[in-house]
Amino acid sequence: MNEDWKDNPALRGMDQNKLEMLQALAQQGQGKSPAEMLPFLMNAAAQGRSSGLHFSQPEISAVLEALKAGKSPEEAAKLDRIVSLMKMIR
Numbered sequence: 001m002n003e004d005w006k007d008n009p010a011l012r013g014m015d016q017n018k019l020e021m022l023q024a025l026a027q028q029g030q031g032k033s034p035a036e037m038l039p040f041l042m043n044a045a046a047q048g049r050s051s052g053l054h055f056s057q058p059e060i061s062a063v064l065e066a067l068k069a070g071k072s073p074e075e076a077a078k079l080d081r082i083v084s085l086m087k088m089i090r
Contacts, residue, residue, distance in 0.1 A: 008066035018053055022063060037082055042089065 005011075005026070011019065025044050032040055048055075055063070064083060068076040 005063075005066040005069065008062070008069060010062035011066055014059060014062070018055065018059070021048060021053055038085055038089075041082065041086060045086070 006019070006023070025041075028044075029037060029040055064079065068079055071079070
C-alpha cells in the first residue's frame, strides 16, 4: 500500500483522530474493487458521523487530492467517480 498520502502538506494540521481514522480506512479498503469501495466508503462515512468525526469540505478536498497524488489518470478518475456517486447518494 502506498502510504505517501499521509505526507501530503495539505493534511498538515488535520486532527490526529481524523488521520488515524483515514489510516484505518486505507488499510481496510486495500484490495477492494471499485464496486466494493462505494458501499465501504458510505458505511465508513456513517460510522465517522456517528462517532462525532466531521470533515470540513476543505479537509475532504485535501484528503482526495492526497489520495490521487501519484496515481495514474485512470485511478484518479475512478476515485473521482466514486466521490461523485457518494454525493449523488447523499
